[in-house]
Amino acid sequence: MVENNHSTDSTGEFKRSRSRFDDRILDDPGARWPVEPGRYRLVVSLACPWASRMLVVRRLLGLEEAISLGVADPIQDEKSWRFTLDPGDVDPVLGIRYLAEAYQLAEPGYEGGVSVPAIVDVPSGRLVTNDYLQMTLDLSTEWTAHHRPGAPDLYPEPLRDEIDEVVEAVFRDVNNGVYRAGFATTQERYDAAYRDVFSRLDWLEERLTGSRYLVGDTITEADIRLFTTLVRFDAVYHGHFKCNRNKLTEMPALWAYARDLYQTPGFTDTVDFDHIKRHYYQVHTDINPTRIVPCGPDLSGWTTPHGREALGGRPFGDGTPPGPDPTAASR
Structure with a gap:
């Protein structure tokens, strides 16, 4: 990290x-x-x-x-x-x-x-x-x-300007915004970062209410960059980084969107909640000096139905889902 x-x-x-x-x-x-x-x-x-x-x-x-x-x-x-x-x-x-x-x-x-x-x-x-x-x-x-046969185009040329624009906003206010809140050492800086995080999440909630993906009708680089913060949000950022206006599970479109991606082949097996929680809570001793790792939250909801298929979209465009990791057994 x-x-x-x-x-x-x-x-x-x-x-x-x-x-x-x-x-x-x-x-x-x-x-x-x-x-x-x-x-x-x-x-x-x-x-x-x-x-x-x-x-x-x-x-x-x-x-x-x-x-x-x-x-x-x-x-x-x-x-x-x-x-x-x-x-x-x-x-x-x-x-x-x-x-x-x-x-x-x-x-x-x-x-x-x-x-x-x-x-x-x-x-x-x-x-x-x-x-x-x-x-x-x-x-x-x-x-x-x-690339494998059937690999998706995650950075399609016609959409690159829009992807770049969305990625920049998400990086500033969400990907990096949670860190700005978590590592702030004054109330003023924490308050500003907190506002930025939730202002952008509200913007994303509205954008994703009527659209399955952030840009276009397939998974792109923009979705991947947002997902890796969302999947950590309730587990660590909500409490550990004090981004606690509400949980991801309390934002209907974002929560369904995050579950949709989590359940998509190629995403699920890259997530390890044990590694995530132990790292943040045990390494950041300036924030959590006791190094106690919380038992919650309940993570079982990640596998529940999300209903996002109703919005249309094609996760892999003209491509196909990835198969099992061919190198997994050798690691």
């Missing part, structure tokens, strides 16, 4: 840092980092909403075998993301104990934050990029030769 790449200014406002490592993997044999199946490893935390975007896009596009996956422990230590979920506490492909080791190979002496998602070059072991704003778009546009 990227909250260890942030600061709070003198007014108490949360400031998210830009990605330090923003190289791109391009569909160009002459590029510094060319598209090459099997060469790169995606490192994520299942707790992290920014990493979860990559997981959903990778699944929907069928890139599991082209880009391998490393999953970090949801609980960080002083060296940040660690591979304690793997035998011997070592990533089996990269051969490292901490993601920070890949950062050091990219920039010896680096002392900044270590964030996920991160893509690492397997042959050299060095970090390629942690640019979470660009990475999903590149999976959609640069890796097309390796």
